Amino acid sequence: MKKSTFSERTALGRYITGFIVSLAATLIVYFFVQNRIAGGHQVLSHTFLMISIALLAIIQFVVQAVFFLHIGKEPKPRVKMIAFFFMLLIVVILVGGSIWIMNNLDYTMMTPEQTKTYLQNNEGL
Amino acid sequence: MSERVNAGLHGESAMQKQAKVLLGFWIYLMTDLVLFASLFATYAVLRSNTFGGPGGGQLFNLPLVLVETILLLTSSFTAGLLTIVLSRGNRRLVMVFLALTFVLGVGFLVIELTEFSHLIQDGNSWQRSGFLSAFFTLVGMHGLHIAVGLLWMLVVGYQVLYRGLTTAVTRRLRLISLFWHFLDIVWIFIFSIVYMIGVL
Numbered sequence: 001m002k003k004s005t006f007s008e009r010t011a012l013g014r015y016i017t018g019f020i021v022s023l024a025a026t027l028i029v030y031f032f033v034q035n036r037i038a039g040g041h042q043v044l045s046h047t048f049l050m051i052s053i054a055l056l057a058i059i060q061f062v063v064q065a066v067f068f069l070h071i072g073k074e075p076k077p078r079v080k081m082i083a084f085f086f087m088l089l090i091v092v093i094l095v096g097g098s099i100w101i102m103n104n105l106d107y108t109m110m111t112p113e114q115t116k117t118y119l120q121n122n123e124g125l
Numbered sequence: 126m127s128e129r130v131n132a133g134l135h136g137e138s139a140m141q142k143q144a145k146v147l148l149g150f151w152i153y154l155m156t157d158l159v160l161f162a163s164l165f166a167t168y169a170v171l172r173s174n175t176f177g178g179p180g181g182g183q184l185f186n187l188p189l190v191l192v193e194t195i196l197l198l199t200s201s202f203t204a205g206l207l208t209i210v211l212s213r214g215n216r217r218l219v220m221v222f223l224a225l226t227f228v229l230g231v232g233f234l235v236i237e238l239t240e241f242s243h244l245i246q247d248g249n250s251w252q253r254s255g256f257l258s259a260f261f262t263l264v265g266m267h268g269l270h271i272a273v274g275l276l277w278m279l280v281v282g283y284q285v286l287y288r289g290l291t292t293a294v295t296r297r298l299r300l301i302s303l304f305w306h307f308l309d310i311v312w313i314f315i316f317s318i319v320y321m322i323g324v325l
Binding site (some may be wrong): 049 | 318
């Protein structure tokens with residue numbers, strides 16, 4: 001009986017941790033983006049802002065996967081975890097591959113004038 | 126482990142069934158994530174194809190999106206608390222947390238649909254540009270999942286009231302909670318990629 005209340009408490013603690021971290025990550029991202037749009041004093045450069053949005057999204061994703069979906073908590077043949085990581089691989093290939101290929105397509109499908117402007121603007125030619 | 130031994134032979138087969146159902150549902154969730162991934166890829170590709178129309182910066186109402194996000198995050202949290210009171214077998218608390226999750230989910234959906242209807246009224250429907258088609262497909266697909274989840278909660282809430290916390294009802298409640306966490310995880314990326322990066 002005592003043991004079950006203990007695990008219940010840790011479960012509650014896990015959910016509360018996950019909730020607070022996710023909330024904090026959301027609010028931090030929102031604050032920086034709102035600050036950027038309002039055009040006030042810029043704390044972060046554009047590139048750094050992009051990186052921090054991505055980083056905070058990934059942190060939130062990992063935290064929710066661990067604390068809400070309990071990845072890695074299942075007993076040993078960890079079929080769910082394997083399915084999860086395989087899915088992540090597919091997602092990365094699908095999204096990364098699409099962006100890569102379509103950007104290349106845009107690049108190679110330009111009209112001569114577009115190519116000229118592109119080279120002038122982006123590659124300093 | 127010790128719980129399983131104590132539960133005896135009959136209990137173990139029920140546990141095994143629960144584990145099988147959870148695994149099957151988990152695999153469904155993983156394939157659903159691949160569906161969302163393809164929509165994210167479409168969105169990422171079509172993001173700048175606004176066809177002379179407005180982009181994300183002109184269209185999105187950030188404070189509203191923040192409220193939406195916090196509502197969904199809180200509902201995911203209450204869905205987690207639901208599983209804790211569920212293992213305690215407290216029917217009243219289960220109903221309370223299920224109702225809380227449901228109400229927060231409805232709040233989320235209402236805000237989203239309001240946003241959609243404003244966009245459509247202003248002439249910025251999915252027919253306006255490739256960007257808006259991708260936006261409505263991605264965010265709308267998430268909203269559709271939320272709507273189905275809410276309907277599911279209504280049905281299982283009814284079962285909790287009239288059948289009590291039987292093995293089958295308990296299992297369904299666990300699946301709903303898993304489904305809801307999953308939808309919140311998808312929303313992290315919609316929030317970051319579509320809304321936050323979208324307005325920059």
